[in-house]
Amino acid sequence: MKVTVVGAGAVGATCADNIARKELCSELVLVDIKEGVAEGKAMDLMQTAALLGFDTNIIGSTNDYTKTAGTDVAVITSGIPRKPGMTREELIGINAGIVKSVTENLLKHSPNAIIVVISNPMDTMTYLALKSSGLPKNRIIGMGGILDSSRFKYFLSTAMGCTSTDLQGVVVGGHGDTTMIPLARLATYQGTPVSNYLDAEALKKVVADTMVGGATLTGLLGTSAWYAPGAAGAALVEAIVRDEKKLFPCCVYLDGEYGQKDICIGVPVVIGRNGVEKIIDYKLNDEEQAAFNKSADAVRNMNAALDAL
Numbered sequence: 001m002k003v004t005v006v007g008a009g010a011v012g013a014t015c016a017d018n019i020a021r022k023e024l025c026s027e028l029v030l031v032d033i034k035e036g037v038a039e040g041k042a043m044d045l046m047q048t049a050a051l052l053g054f055d056t057n058i059i060g061s062t063n064d065y066t067k068t069a070g071t072d073v074a075v076i077t078s079g080i081p082r083k084p085g086m087t088r089e090e091l092i093g094i095n096a097g098i099v100k101s102v103t104e105n106l107l108k109h110s111p112n113a114i115i116v117v118i119s120n121p122m123d124t125m126t127y128l129a130l131k132s133s134g135l136p137k138n139r140i141i142g143m144g145g146i147l148d149s150s151r152f153k154y155f156l157s158t159a160m161g162c163t164s165t166d167l168q169g170v171v172v173g174g175h176g177d178t179t180m181i182p183l184a185r186l187a188t189y190q191g192t193p194v195s196n197y198l199d200a201e202a203l204k205k206v207v208a209d210t211m212v213g214g215a216t217l218t219g220l221l222g223t224s225a226w227y228a229p230g231a232a233g234a235a236l237v238e239a240i241v242r243d244e245k246k247l248f249p250c251c252v253y254l255d256g257e258y259g260q261k262d263i264c265i266g267v268p269v270v271i272g273r274n275g276v277e278k279i280i281d282y283k284l285n286d287e288e289q290a291a292f293n294k295s296a297d298a299v300r301n302m303n304a305a306l307d308a309l
Contacts, residue, residue: 001025001241002222004068004110005233006101006102007077008032008041008060011118012221013076014230015237020045020056022234022239028058029068033078038062071110072241075233076129078102079119080218081224091120092305099125099134107133114240114275117142117251118233120224122175126251127264138275142251144175145266147232149249151213152182155206161195166190170249172266172282173295179217180266181291182207186282236271243273252276260296263303 003025005016009032016030030045032038044062049055061067068074079095099119106113115133117126117140126142133140148171150164157164167190167295173181184203187194195203209216217225239246252268254260257279258267271276 002027002029002071003237003241004029004031004071004074004106004113005077006031006074006106007079007119008034008038008172009235010077010079010226011081011229012077013041013045013120014226015077016041016230017045017048018231018234019237020049020054020058021052023056024226024238025056025072028056029061029071030058031061031065031068032128033061033063035062042116051105058277063087067107068106068216069109071106071113073116073237074106075116075118075237076099076102076106076125077118077222078232081120084219084222092302093122094249095119095121096128096306099128103133107135114139114141116233116236116240118229120175121302123179123251123266123299124306125265127253127303128306130253130264134158137253137255140253140264141236141269141271141275142264142266143229143233143236144251145171145180145249146235147229148182148210148213149181149267149306150228150232152187152206152210153190155209155213156187156194156198159202159206160189160194162189167194168281169194170250170268171210172268173292174265174299176298177202177212179295179298180211181288181295182210183282183288185285206254207265211302239271240273240275242259245270245277247280248272250276251300253277257281258284258292260293263296263299265296265299272290 039060
């Protein structure tokens with residue numbers, strides 16, 4: 001099994017680190033456009049192998065995609081990170097060209113690869129990768145909902161004073177501060193509704209904190225977060241390469257599901273060796289469906305910016 005991570009910045013390197021530690025592949029290629037960065041980080045990661053006990057071979061490459069040939073799963077993290085005060089929408093003009101070029105280069109050498117998109121604005125970049133590549137919709141997957149759901153569970157666990165591993169919580173919709181939809185109604189603590197433990201006001205605050213989770217970290221760090229996004233990307237890779245049939249909220253192409261067509265947006269899906277294997281219908285209530293429709297409209301507005309490029 002071979003995995004490629006394009007973009008050796010903080011998110012890409014963290015994703016690669018998680019993939020190597022879990023031994024999800026025999027060969028891991030790290031690619032970056034900046035001279036020496038991918039090679040240096042690959043070497044640094046390889047020097048942890050004896051300490052951490054993994055056997056994955058990690059190779060660094062400065063923009064040489066021939067080294068990615070035969071990749072089974074490719075993760076795209078390329079693009080500039082979000083700066084304080086910058087919206088994901090403002091990233092479109094710069095990152096669209098990068099993601100399109102990376103997708104083309106990957107598929108030139110690995111035509112059967114499944115592609116995981118982390119680059120922001122993620123919903124639009126996932127849509128761009130799908131449309132520009134012509135790949136079947138099961139092979140282009142945006143990671144965002146996995147990260148947003150992990151943040152949702154973090155804020156729930158903080159409010160409830162419990163471990164996040166005992167919680168189930170899903171975020172659907174767009175991967176943006178105003179477009180994501182934490183499904184508080186369906187969140188549970190070991191099978192019981194979290195509303196049994198949090199009043200409406202506390203739960204409302206958890207939802208609000210989740211929606212600005214990325215912006216909060218950007219304000220604190222001065223750049224985008226990387227530990228959780230990298231781990232979320234690796235979790236998606238793991239579900240694919242190990243054929244886990246795992247239920248994850250991911251940004252995928254809809255063709256009538258959830259009342260939407262011709263859009264990539266976050267919904268619950270089953271992930272396995274073929275990528276997206278099934279879209280799960282959560283039976284949203286009227287309020288949730290209205291929020292989802294509004295989120296889809298916002299994502300379409302972002303997608304429209306691609307026409308001007």
